[in-house]
Amino acid sequence: MRIMATKMDGCGNSFLLVDEVKNPLPGFDRARISNALATQHDTDGILYVDQQQGMPTMKIFDRDGTEETMCGNGLRCATRYFRDTYVGNDVFNIITGDGTKEVVVDNESVEVNLGAARDYRKIDQNLHYVYTGVPHVVVIGSEISLEAARALGQLLRNDKSLCEFVGHPEGVNVNFIWRTAEGIALRTFEVGVEDVTQSCGTGSAASAYVAARVFGIDLPIMASSLGGRLRVRNDNGGLSISGPTRYQGKVIGFANAVFARSVEPVGYWQRNYAWQGM
Template sequence: MRIKATKMDGCGNSFLIVDEMKTPLAGLDRSLISNALATQHETDGIVYLEVQQGMASMRIFDRDGTEETMCGNGLRCATRYLRDTHISNDNFSIATGDGQKEVSVSGDLIEANLGEARNYQQINQHLHFVFTGVPHVVVVGSALDLDTARILGKSLRKDKSLALSVGHPEGVNVNFIWRTSEGIALHTYEVGVEDVTKSCGTGSAASAYVATKVFGTALPLTTSSRGGILKIKNSNGYLSICGPTCYQGKVIGFVNNLYPKSAAPAYHRNYFNDLQVAQL
């Protein structure tokens, strides 16, 4: 089976956009398909898009095939693609596993409103937790190199007692942040990718939110990662992320089997079922 997709970049995060208006996959196992496509094209995640009766919807799968509730940079890439392909307005909504998200396009900049920061808690002197569409632990400290972030990030991501203590036994993403003259810098170790990624939109939002608590800084705040810069804003109490996206070209993925969807529900990290998403 050949699956056509568009490869996009959002602040260093790489995604394959599968337009199900053009490539319908109803009844097929997107988890297995996602893992195959991500392996072939070295991408962080697979985004599946539909537009029904004017409402766009997005599903995001990690490279390991796990479905997530949200992905900030994936949402921004979806926004750019939908605006260029299906939707004529610069401001619209996209249904996600974490609810309906307001998005906008202004020239090269794509902004996505992630909603309220939820369930914030300070775990210890340096460790904080906040939910920004997916669960994030934020470690406040000084600048550290990539290898150290990878080792420490993996350790915290695998810490079952930590995950249980914040109510997310499926695991948490881990962000390491430190202050800069422009705002904050960060490394993010992402669940599903199981490595430090070049950028993370929900992680940048979580880190900026924690920075307001710890450093007393106000939003908007500039966050810097290996992939580039995002601006985190406060929009009537909601967190939004803003930055550029770009196209990397059309690709074709090859899947040996059709992977019919199992009758038994597979485990994933989506806390909202498909019916809830469809009704948004």
Template sequence: MLSFAKLSGSGNDFILIANMDRAIHPSAAPSLAKTLCRRGFSVGADGLILLEPATLAEAHFAWRFFNADGSEAEMCGNGGRCAARFAYVKGIAPAQMVFETGAGLVRAEVMGERVKLEMTPPRDLTLDRKLALAEKQIFYSFVNTGVPHVVVEVNDIDKAPLKELGPQIRFHPQFSPAGTNVNFVALDGERIFIRTYERGVEDETLACGTGACAAALVLGAKGQVSSPVEVVTRGGEILRVYFSLDAHGPKEVFLEGIARFIYQGKLFPEALSGLSL
């Protein structure tokens, strides 16, 4: 039977499997993610994370990250924090570690339940662009924090048109072919409140680490917040984002928050019916 653990990073939940012996073939991973992440029919999660042997000498392990729809993503902030805590608890890596992602090497530090993760260098920051949608035109900002993120500022986070505009922006030709994640953000005092329509999940998620970083960088570049800034997720937990800005844009981005073990167990063969691992 296949062993796994379930972890939550501020409301984003993930299935983690130590695939250090590569028992799960790379070609089987997307189907495995779709099967296991389906809520009500299997374990249920926002994504699947496989920890595998590193290919670079400076890394303790490599990861493969899959969204619930089976698509593979380069980076996920909350998933990265969960992967770091899982790796430390399972003895795969020390408390201060380096691991490989599709977006590059990532450094992390595990401090009990809290994990501080160095994000990959952000790129393609653009501010206050116009975007024509089906029935309206909006202003948006954009930054790639390991994966692409649109940031739309709103006055009331509870009334953000996420269900209406999230899919339109996510699949807009402007961001093809890969598409984009979409974040609606509101500033209340010195805190950022955020709601995210997540690519691959195709719905609102309770938290998104790379989205929290994108929100902080956009509002930081516009002079509305300074580092470190607290980002309040839809699930109610608080992420802390550290960053620096210079003439060339944002850099040295860190994401900190709780990565919580929920449970661990073994999958019965019937849960993998039809899959060839």
């Protein structure tokens, strides 16, 4: 079966967006479809957008086919798509697996309120945990290489005692953060992608929340990742993240096949980039 999708990214965090308002997929195995499409098009996840009683909805599946409750950059991409395609207002709500979220489009910037940080705990001096729609461990230290973040992230993500201690035996996302002149920098090893991603919205929110507590700095905080920067601020008790999103093009996926090589969309941009001037 062929599936039409839109390839998008938020700070390099890449997704295929499947519009089920136009092309519903009732009864289909979205986990299997998601794994196939993400592999074919080299994306971090698959977004399924729809409407429920006239209200926008979003579901997010990781690259490996696991359904998640939340994805910050995925929600920002879905927000941009809904605003450009179906919604007439710049401020509206989207129903997610982590509840209803208020979202805002302001010219090139898209901001989403992830809600309050939950279940914070200090594990040790440099290791903290917080839930921002999905579980995140935050490791405080100095600048870390991509290779080291990948290796250490995998170890912590699979540390059974750590995951059980914070109440998520299925695994935790791991963020390595350090101070910068503008705020913080981070590298995030994501569950479901099983690698360090260009950016992670919920990870940026979790990292900024922990940084504010540990470093004694006030929100808003600029969180810099490999793919660009997100501004994290306090919005009526919730953590809001804002930054750019981008369309990469329309693509066709095949639900029953997995290709070793990505099928590139028209007008495709390589995903290993950083926004100039950020």
